[in-house]
Amino acid sequence: MQIKTLEDMQTAKKLGLAQLYPDKPKILVGMATCGLAAGAQKVFDLFQRKAQHEHWDGVVEKTGCIGFCYKEPLVDFILPDKPRLTYEQVTPDVAEELWSEISAGKIPEKHFLARLDIDDPILDGGPRKLYKGKLKGFLAKAPRYEDLDFFKLQRHLAMRNCGFVDPDNILHYIARGGYFALYKALTEMAPEEVIEAVTVAGLRGRGGGGFPTGVKWASCRKAQGWPKYVLCNADEGDPGAYMDRSLIEGDPHAILEGMLIGAYAIGSSEGYVYVRAEYPLAVKTLQRSILAAREAGLLGENIFGTGFSFDIKLNLGGGAFVCGESTALMASIEGKPGEPRAKYVHTVDKGLWNRPSNLNNVETWANVPLIIAKGADWYRDIGTEGSKGTKIFSLVGQVKNVGLVEVPMGISIKDMVNLIGGGVPETKEFKAIQIGGPSGGCIPRELWDLPIDFDSLWDAGAIMGSGGMIVMDDSTCMVDVAKFFLDFLIDESCGKCIPCRLGLKRMREILEEFSTGKGTVADLDELQSLAEAVKDGSLCALGGSAPNPVLSTLRYFREEYEAHVLRRKCPAAVCKELITYSINQELCNGCTACVQECPQGAITGEKKKPHQLNAALCIKCGACHEVCKFKAVEVF
Amino acid sequence: MSVTFKSLETILDQYPPNPEHLISALQDVQAKFSYIPKEAMTAVCDHLGVPVSRGWAVATFYKAFSLEPKGEHEISVCLGTACHVRGARNVYEKFRRDLAIPGEEGTTKDLKFTLRQVRCLGCCSMAPVAQIDEEVHGGLSQRKAGTLLKQFRKR
Ligand SMILES: Cc1cc2nc3c(=O)[nH]c(=O)nc-3n(C[C@H](O)[C@H](O)[C@H](O)COP(=O)(O)O)c2cc1C
Ligand code: SF4
Ligand code: FES
Numbered sequence: 001m002q003i004k005t006l007e008d009m010q011t012a013k014k015l016g017l018a019q020l021y022p023d024k025p026k027i028l029v030g031m032a033t034c035g036l037a038a039g040a041q042k043v044f045d046l047f048q049r050k051a052q053h054e055h056w057d058g059v060v061e062k063t064g065c066i067g068f069c070y071k072e073p074l075v076d077f078i079l080p081d082k083p084r085l086t087y088e089q090v091t092p093d094v095a096e097e098l099w100s101e102i103s104a105g106k107i108p109e110k111h112f113l114a115r116l117d118i119d120d121p122i123l124d125g126g127p128r129k130l131y132k133g134k135l136k137g138f139l140a141k142a143p144r145y146e147d148l149d150f151f152k153l154q155r156h157l158a159m160r161n162c163g164f165v166d167p168d169n170i171l172h173y174i175a176r177g178g179y180f181a182l183y184k185a186l187t188e189m190a191p192e193e194v195i196e197a198v199t200v201a202g203l204r205g206r207g208g209g210g211f212p213t214g215v216k217w218a219s220c221r222k223a224q225g226w227p228k229y230v231l232c233n234a235d236e237g238d239p240g241a242y243m244d245r246s247l248i249e250g251d252p253h254a255i256l257e258g259m260l261i262g263a264y265a266i267g268s269s270e271g272y273v274y275v276r277a278e279y280p281l282a283v284k285t286l287q288r289s290i291l292a293a294r295e296a297g298l299l300g301e302n303i304f305g306t307g308f309s310f311d312i313k314l315n316l317g318g319g320a321f322v323c324g325e326s327t328a329l330m331a332s333i334e335g336k337p338g339e340p341r342a343k344y345v346h347t348v349d350k351g352l353w354n355r356p357s358n359l360n361n362v363e364t365w366a367n368v369p370l371i372i373a374k375g376a377d378w379y380r381d382i383g384t385e386g387s388k389g390t391k392i393f394s395l396v397g398q399v400k401n402v403g404l405v406e407v408p409m410g411i412s413i414k415d416m417v418n419l420i421g422g423g424v425p426e427t428k429e430f431k432a433i434q435i436g437g438p439s440g441g442c443i444p445r446e447l448w449d450l451p452i453d454f455d456s457l458w459d460a461g462a463i464m465g466s467g468g469m470i471v472m473d474d475s476t477c478m479v480d481v482a483k484f485f486l487d488f489l490i491d492e493s494c495g496k497c498i499p500c501r502l503g504l505k506r507m508r509e510i511l512e513e514f515s516t517g518k519g520t521v522a523d524l525d526e527l528q529s530l531a532e533a534v535k536d537g538s539l540c541a542l543g544g545s546a547p548n549p550v551l552s553t554l555r556y557f558r559e560e561y562e563a564h565v566l567r568r569k570c571p572a573a574v575c576k577e578l579i580t581y582s583i584n585q586e587l588c589n590g591c592t593a594c595v596q597e598c599p600q601g602a603i604t605g606e607k608k609k610p611h612q613l614n615a616a617l618c619i620k621c622g623a624c625h626e627v628c629k630f631k632a633v634e635v636f
Numbered sequence: 637m638s639v640t641f642k643s644l645e646t647i648l649d650q651y652p653p654n655p656e657h658l659i660s661a662l663q664d665v666q667a668k669f670s671y672i673p674k675e676a677m678t679a680v681c682d683h684l685g686v687p688v689s690r691g692w693a694v695a696t697f698y699k700a701f702s703l704e705p706k707g708e709h710e711i712s713v714c715l716g717t718a719c720h721v722r723g724a725r726n727v728y729e730k731f732r733r734d735l736a737i738p739g740e741e742g743t744t745k746d747l748k749f750t751l752r753q754v755r756c757l758g759c760c761s762m763a764p765v766a767q768i769d770e771e772v773h774g775g776l777s778q779r780k781a782g783t784l785l786k787q788f789r790k791r
Contacts, residue, residue: 037759037772069761239716239756246758277663277700279758318659318698321755335658335686337697396718396760403761434717470717484720488755494697597779599733621733622726623778 002297004305009174009183012296016175020165021078021130025058025102027051028076030163032065032249033242033281038072043095047075050099064250066163067404068150071113074163077102081131083139088113109138114145122160123177123373149419150401155382157390158366159406162250167285170292173253179298181369185261186306189372194265195221198368200376202388207233207324207361208439208465209541210387210454213368216358220266220348223356228268230259230310231352231359233329234275234282237321238437239488241468243392243404244362248275248282251366252289256299256312258365261372263310266358270311274329277316286314321438321492322542326351326359328494339494340540361466363392383409387453397434397470398424414448417471428473432556436465438485438492439545441552442478461552463545477574478557479564483511485549493542500543503534507550514561515575517568524561528554573635576620580636583624585610587632594624594633643668644676648683655686658694662701670710671702707743707750709788713766716756723777724764728753730778731766734785748789 003012029035029044047060068074071088075098078084085107087098094111101108120127134140145151156162165172173179185194199214220228232255236244248255259271275283290312293299301309315333322328323338330352332338351357367389371379383389387409393416396402400422407416413433417423424430432442435452441462443450450456454464472481486508495501510527513519531547531554538544554561563569570578583594583603588610595603595611602618605611613624613633625633647664651657661684665676672695681691695701713728731737731751735744743750759765762774766781773784 033758033772034761037762037765037774069759072761236758239714240718240760242756242758242760278754316660316663318663318694319700320698332659333656335656335694336690337693394718394760396763397721402718402763437717468717470721472721476721481721484717599730621729621778622723623730626723626726626777627779 002295003179004297006183009180012171012174014175016169016171016173019059019169020172020175021080022059023080025080026078027058027060027102028063028078029060030065030072030074030076031062032162032246033279034065034069034246035072035074036281039091040073042092043073043075043090046092046095047099050103054103056103061166063165064162064167065246065404067154067156067159067246067406068113068401069403070401071403074113076163077107083115083117083130083135083144084119085115085142086113086145087111107138112142114148114151115139115142116145119164121164121176122157123180123369124175125177149422150403150405153407153411153415153420154405155390155408156406157370157382158247158254158363158392159250159404160370161254162246165251167250167252168288168292170253170289170296170298173251177373178253178369179257181372182257182260182264182298183304185264185372186304186308191221191265191267194261194372197371197376198265201371201379202383202386203364203367203371203379204387204454205361206363206367206391206466208463210464213360213364216348216360217262217265219346220356220358223349225349225354225356227270227355228266229352229355229357230263230266230268230271231329231333231357232259232271232273232365233324233326233359233361234273234279234286235317235324235329236276236279236362236466237324237492238466238468240396240434240470241394241437241466243394243467245276245279245282246404247362247366247392248279249285252285253293254366254369255362256289256293258360258368259312260299260303260310261368262358262360262365264308268358269309270313272313272315272333272352274315274317274323274333276319278319283314283316290314320494321488322494322540325540325542327540329359330357337494339496340542342539363467384451384453386455391452391464391467393452393467393469395421395469395471398428398473398476399471400425409453410451412449412451413443416452416469417448421471424471424473428475430471431474431476432472432478434462434470434472434481434549435468436463436548437468438488439463439541439548440465440468441548442472442481442556443552444556446556461548461555463548475572475574477515477570477572478553478560479511479514479570480572480574482550482553483508483515486511486546489542489546493546497537497539497543499534499537500539500546503530503537504543504546506530507534507547511550514564515570516577517564519565521565524554524565579620580615581613581618581620581622581624582615582634582636583611583613584632584634587630589630589632591629593627593629597623597627599623644679648679651684653683653685655684655690658684658686658691659698662691662695666701670706671704704743705747707747709748709769709791710750710752711766711768712752712754712757714755714757714759714764715753716760716763718756718760719763719765722763727764727766727776727778727781730781731785734782
């Protein structure tokens with residue numbers, strides 16, 4: 001269907017709505033990467049097969065990820081005039097049970113997660129109540145989304161359509177108000193007004209530095225040169241962050257619409273999305289959405305008959321962290337190794353092929369249609385003084401409820417970990433969060449009332465980064481974490497400048513000495529001053545921020561470093577050279593589980609009698625510790 | 637798979653002779669042969685009009701490219717941050733021990749398995765995670781890793 005006018009949009013919207021909320025039952029399976037990894041494909045196939053065989057009068061569809069990754073596979077039932085019902089951990093067996101009830105017109109009670117009474121597509125016309133009258137029986141008592149701790153404080157703006165639409169169906173997107181913001185921008189606003197709105201809204205880049213988006217757009221608009229390029233950074237290099245992947249897989253058109261609006265504002269007719277090749281599903285989803293938008297006339301020549309033309313190409317990244325950096329990313333699109341260059345000439349003036357280029361992150365782009373549709377003032381109301389809007393975090397690591405969380409800026413670390421995350425596993429204690437990835441830092445428990453926004457994180461020695469938030473408990477060693485990030489960064493440094501290439505290596509050597517019990521107090525000082533030198537002397541922000549994990553752990557966890565240096569002990573029992581495994585003779589009941597697992601044959605003993613561990617043979621692999629159900633394997 | 641003229645041609649046909657397509661074309665070669673054979677590199681570079689040295693510079697810079705043939709099953713163990721704090725290193729070492737890989741990464745002598753490290757598969761919620769061929773396996777422990785290997789040895 002070609003869309004040229006507002007009437008066309010309305011027609012598309014009607015069609016889409018009839019598909020989103022059909023007058024027959026619909027089964028929706030979450031099929032983003034996290035769902036698929038948990039087995040969603042089998043569940044989807046099962047429902048489809050059943051529906052076909054039994055000539056069921058209903059629809060089976062796929063959707064993206066709503067964020068509850070730890071409950072995957074997730075399945076929704078959308079029944080006419082009923083709340084939307086979400087079921088968790090739906091394995092094929094569970095699906096079979098659910099099917100027999102739902103196809104018989106019953107409402108299953110097992111594996112129930114939550115009900116959704118009101119669907120708020122945000123962009124369009126406001127909330128929509130999904131049923132009339134009063135709920136009865138099981139449904140009346142069933143928890144609502146907003147009753148769940150995981151959900152209470154969340155506000156899905158960038159993720160507005162994730163888990164609601166089929167990402168491959170452009171009509172679904174339009175039905176929830178999509179591309180209306182583009183229409184508004186093209187037909188009612190001058191480019192300068194669009195930039196003004198984004199500036200006043202206070203949108204800051206979600207990809208790393210938090211640079212004001214409106215300011216960047218304005219300089220690119222002013223820059224001399226033609227053509228100008230609009231780029232989307234979907235390289236997502238932070239190991240532990242996957243919100244960009246999820247947005248692409250769940251709602252690709254939001255990103256395309258954001259880029260279209262940006263292109264109009266800046267005066268560009270060509271765009272690129274630079275996406276990690278390691279995200280095959282995201283790549284396919286983007287390809288399909290670009291084709292669909294082209295077919296609808298929403299990408300290409302003369303969009304909405306306004307004379308504005310814009311098209312988007314896809315470029316696959318080769319798996320290098322440094323390629324997320326703006327100048328390296330542009331080199332990579334040009335087909336070269338992704339080496340950064342000094343930025344005394346800004347990329348908004350001379351970027352891709354030396355032309356004015358504007359690069360924004362996936363999540364930044366997804367926020368743009370919101371600002372245009374709802375207005376800058378609406379957007380400004382959300383968040384804190386210096387950080388407006390919401391941010392998606394991947395809450396992962398040692399926390400119970402792992403998943404993607406979108407909250408207004410300014411929420412405290414404590415609420416994030418304890419309320420939304422459900423705390424660290426029992427028997428463990430919360431120690432720190434790591435935020436900002438390899439360029440970020442660790443924030444300790446003492447600071448857990450800290451509001452999470454760009455500026456407070458910066459003051460605390462971390463950065464927002466892309467929003468990877470890794471929860472650590474007392475089984476995480478901070479020296480080991482610092483080493484981990486340095487390993488990553490040494491690997492990923494492009495090697496072009498010396499402080500980064502050699503400084504990081506030397507820092508790594510010092511940490512190695514700590515973790516093997518050979519460090520001295522003088523080394524601690526050297527580490528500190530080296531870190532500062534690398535920070536100041538590196539060419540690009542990879543090197544410039546590489547010392548952050550070291551500096552922040554030194555700042556907040558110095559005693560732990562000192563334990564390694566002065567007492568030759570690793571309090572978290574991680575650094576192999578400093579720990580020994582032993583078997584507690586009182587707790588061991590002689591089950592032989594560890595005997596079978598030990599690759600070294602270091603554990604001996606008869607059945608039902610306490611076992612012995614020969615420390616001389618032990619390689620400290622931890623296999624015994626993992627299998628012992630009686631906590632008899634001790635590590636000190 | 638041998639590097640036939642035909643299989644390369646289908647890749648090259650998709651790209652106009654322009655250096656900007658170097659990475660994409662090499663990605664296709666990698667997908668087809670699971671590494672970058674010398675002959676393929678020369679053909680790609682000739683077609684796109686870039687010096688072969690630039691081709692190798694690109695192939696060695698990006699992690700996605702392998703310069704050696706790979707085993708029948710590829711095991712990518714995630715050592716990203718979320719997986720790391722949940723004990724991915726020990727799981728990795730288990731794979732390495734059981735497969736008797738001498739270096740950090742590599743291929744078994746019988747060309748049955750290639751073991752490699754990756755940083756984040758985007759399934760952090762299931763950490764620690766490994767991808768074997770196309771399947772993602774989450775919530776790994778050393779014991780689970782051992783069981784998986786046994787299953788794949790039989791395939
Ligand atoms: C080493 C390095 C890696 C980066 N990786 C990413 C990334 O994966 N994704 C991203 O959006 N930005 C990344 N950035 C930030 C980008 O350089 C750039 O600031 C950002 O994409 C701009 O978009 P924004 O203003 O919308 O955030 C990285 C920066 C550096 C220095
Ligand atoms: S700081 Fe590091 S990554 Fe950046 S240009 Fe220098 S060597 Fe390369
Ligand atoms: S850190 Fe392992 S999947 Fe993300």
